[in-house]
Amino acid sequence: MLLDVWRKIITTGTVTRDFDAVVPPACSRGQVVPKAARDGACAACRKCEAACPGQAITVDGEGAHVDDKACLFCGRCVSLCPKDRLEQTAKYDLASLGGVFAGPSPSDTARKIRAALGRSLHIRHVDIGSCNACDFEMTHLCNPIYDVQQYGLDFVPSPRHADLLMVTGVVTRNSTQALQMTYEATPTPKLVMAVGTCACSGKAFGEGYAVRGAVDSIVPVDIYVPGCPPRPQAIIDGVMKALARRIGQ
């Protein structure tokens, strides 16, 4: 029996890759961008704006603008545009910074956090209203392909051991208290990452009776990682941007 286990381990070999070496297929549904200006400008028909399930599009004199943080990457706008002005790319590294990392030059706090946590960051997951796809992508961070421990990142069982909270989902009424208490239980300095479009925008399911909105309506958010769900690489990209670290550095 034990021999079989060893054989399996050895014949499998090493499957771990650098996160940006795992390239998504060209047809994957990533960032939506307006096509470069050429003949046939945006007709300002606002079809995309009306049809967008994430309320991510605004149309003005210059054409359609897509807010990555609210986009569900469904591609509906692209297929409805009568002038073929929009295009869906495979670009996934869309994380942006806020909170302590806001502004062009890093604040003292941001510098301290990067110095203290840059190479060893402990993460606690908090689901407060996700569809579970975002959570599973987070689980996949620990699979042998992405294996985030190679970057000094690890998931811990309690917020008291955590430096970073990865929050998924729109904030529901029923889980608001859990989010607040988890945030309070996390020692400072602490970071919060909104993982997925639900957490970033809070708009995926409208303004219903059960929903309070985006994560930053309840606790301050330092890193936004859009995606529905964000692929594992996109989540790692968010951490790397926040810690000002790239592979090879």
Added chain:
Amino acid sequence: MLPHDTKIVPAFQLRETAYAISREGGRLLAMFANDERPVCGKFVIYCLFSNDGGTVLVKGLLDRDETPEFPSISPEIPAAAWYEREIRDLFGLKPVGHPDPRRLVLHENFPDGVHPLRKDFDTRTPIETVVGGEFPMAGVSGEGVFEVPVGPIHAGIIEPGHFRFSQAGEMMMRLDAKMFFVHRGIEKAVEGQPLADAFYRVERISGIASVAHALAYSQAVESLAGVVPSGRARYLRALVAEMERLYNHVGDIGNMCAGIGFAVAIMAGARMKEAVMQVSDRLTGNRFLRGMVAPGGVRRDIDAATEQAIRTLLDALEPDFTELVGLFRENDELLERMNTTGIVPKQAAFDLGVTGVGARASGVDTDYRRDFPYGCYPDLALSIPVYTAGDVAARLWVRVDETYACIRLIRQILDQMPEGELRLPVPSIPAHSSAFGWAESSQGGVIHWLMTGKDDTVYRLFVRAAAYPNWPALTVAAPGNIIPDFPLINKSFELSYACLDR
């Protein structure tokens, strides 16, 4: 097509009608309410049963002037217990005689008297937050008995739920679960939306059952519109549905080993799941297979290179998976933990309406793909494993057999793929028509019930995922086992919280 038969009764006769069907062997599949006061002046309570002849739908009518209550059917039909509590929370209709008067969906932060699924409740109405309210949990009292509260935020990367164990030493005597932490109000959020728009919210009810929900909803829309998607569209749908089953099953089999700390198997399962998801990405543009199914057909075609990528994946996966299973088959340490742990007896599985892997591991032979055929499944060679032990091991072996069945099915789908239109237009549907749609997800049967409003909008959508009847089975499986086995029992069901909570 569901239902085969309909009985309409006044609400006060709901109990005797339901009991009569149940005593003849009928099994409750779903129960929900609808506020049809703007349509016909009544609340309507729907109970869908399956029986030998197919299905029967009971509609209990409650006039708007009557006291908002109906006789509870839970005393004899335990499967109704959560549905009735949900109806009371969301519609304010009281199930008189219900054995458990607690709330279910709306936690203690909601004030009394808020019933959001009533039509006269505007979803943007500000709702006061009740602070310091109590949510009583069921327990056991007596000398030496203590309680262990767990959650809603767990130690692993999982969804939120609160469990309360009543313990005598290591032994679990009782388990109560407080769920619905991720209740997003999706059924209300789609009301009034155009059918085509609501689809994108439906597709995001649950990540791991994205295809199953998309299918159930699309099939409900299509049956109302009288559209039958082309053969190619139906085959492509089955392809993504089986890919969804495959990545879930290999991942879940690995994950079950997390309950006993068998790291090699956890990682092997995770690696295989990743391989299936990478090919899924190539097929649909999304790792969770979103963006393929749509009302009227499918949104993307498959090209020769992708087809080859799927075949290559399966050819590599099959022997790899067989080796993984080889690590279980003769492994006494592992089987000692799994055999006779977390048993759901057949009668309990039947009474609670358990579906999917949980049912088939407890000797209940059910699979919506065969029982209520849809799509291209009648053309395909289904093999549906049934085990009778009802324990963790049985749920493992059901998944193992189904993984092989899934691989065979995907090959057959690719071999038989016909030509045809990808997507047909969906014609307009008259207001207030209603239909069911359903699909077998990796966890079990998913049922949607859709009533249209004016101008092709949603009047009411009811969503019953496989997790709904399966969660209560966990409270049957756990007692009598030691608490360190709970993670194992829990993972052997691997139920989605998002599916249940909506």
